[in-house]
Amino acid sequence: MNSFDTWIQVFLTDHALHSAAMNHAIRVVAGQIMFKGLILIPILCWLWFRPSQRTEWEREMIVATIVSGLLSLAGGRVLAYYLPFRVRPLYNAELHLNFPSVGLQEAAVRTWSSFPSDHALLWMSIATGIFLISRRVGALALLYTAVFICLPRVYLGLHYPTDVLAGAALGIAITYIATRDAVRARYAAPILQWMNRSPGPGYTLAFLLCFELITQFDELLLFLRAGLKAL
Numbered sequence: 724m725n726s727f728d729t730w731i732q733v734f735l736t737d738h739a740l741h742s743a744a745m746n747h748a749i750r751v752v753a754g755q756i757m758f759k760g761l762i763l764i765p766i767l768c769w770l771w772f773r774p775s776q777r778t779e780w781e782r783e784m785i786v787a788t789i790v791s792g793l794l795s796l797a798g799g800r801v802l803a804y805y806l807p808f809r810v811r812p813l814y815n816a817e818l819h820l821n822f823p824s825v826g827l828q829e830a831a832v833r834t835w836s837s838f839p840s841d842h843a844l845l846w847m848s849i850a851t852g853i854f855l856i857s858r859r860v861g862a863l864a865l866l867y868t869a870v871f872i873c874l875p876r877v878y879l880g881l882h883y884p885t886d887v888l889a890g891a892a893l894g895i896a897i898t899y900i901a902t903r904d905a906v907r908a909r910y911a912a913p914i915l916q917w918m919n920r921s922p923g924p925g926y927t928l929a930f931l932l933c934f935e936l937i938t939q940f941d942e943l944l945l946f947l948r949a950g951l952k953a954l
Contacts, residue, residue, distance in 0.1 A: 728883040732812055735878050736820045746823040753875040759842070760937030762871075763849045763864060768933070770856055779915070781856055784902055786911040788852025789929075791898040792936050795848035798897070799841035799890060809837040813880030822880030840882045843890030844897075845939065846872050851898040 740746055752758045771785050813822050850868040854861025873891065876882045900906060918925030935943060 725885065728812075728885055731877070731884045732818065732820060732880075736822060736880075739821075739823055739878070749823065749875050749878060752871055753879055753881070756937055756939075759846060759872055760849075760939070762867065763846060763853070764933050764937050766853055766860060766864060767849070770853070770860075782915055783907055783911040784852065784856045786914050787902045787907045788849060788856075788898060789932060789936070790910065791848045791852060791894075791901040792845055793932070794901070795844040795894045795897050796841060796936070796939060798893065799839055799844035802839055803836040803841065806836065806838060809883075809886070811837040811881055812883055820880070823878070837882055838886045838889065839893060840873070840876060840886045840890035841939070842876060843868075843873050843882075843887045844894040845936070846894070847891040848894035848898045849936075851895045852902065855898070855902055 740749075767785050767788060770781060775781055812818055812820065846868045847865070850861065850864040852861075853864040869891075873887045877884055877887055918929070
């Protein structure tokens with residue numbers, strides 16, 4: 724582990740909260756979807772339906788943000804699979820650090836590489852899209868993502884700081900590129916036109932994609948794994 728990660732992890736564990744109730748609250752925040760996607764995705768829904776003089780542009784940006792989130796989540800998991808495995812700090816005995824007990828999907832956490840943080844990738848991507856649509860709301864979304872999604876995962880030993888920083892940087896970059904006018908016009912405008920022509924299937928698909936982003940496709944992956952085992 725590099726000196727940057729070492730300093731931050733040692734600092735956090737040395738100054739860990741001694742309140743069992745507070746540590747439990749942090750574990751709940753880190754583990755429940757209602758404190759992640761169930762906060763940020765409804766903000767995109769509000770932006771979609773609010774009256775605005777830039778409705779078409781905003782809706783194109785929202786489509787681009789959803790696409791960016793899908794790309795970020797997929798990219799993060801591909802990188803975690805193909806890059807050299809990095810054991811999570813919680814399970815790294817060489818660190819000699821005592822993290823607050825986690826107990827969050829322990830089997831999956833043990834076997835999935837720490838780098839990069841797919842949570843930071845996905846939700847920083849979504850928060851960046853919100854920021855590009857509305858600076859005031861987006862600034863709160865970025866702050867919320869940093870404090871309530873990224874920081875608890877470092878505090879609990881689920882990720883090294885560089886896992887989260889790399890994930891956040893990649894997520895921000897993906898959304899920034901995907902929302903540029905020249906890029907967005909190639910895919911977001913046609914998708915929006917199709918949704919306007921066929922609102923029934925369009926909004927149904929949008930609902931399903933938003934739901935899967937909120938759950939980070941975990942239920943779908945579990946279903947696929949169960950199907951593969953059955954075969």
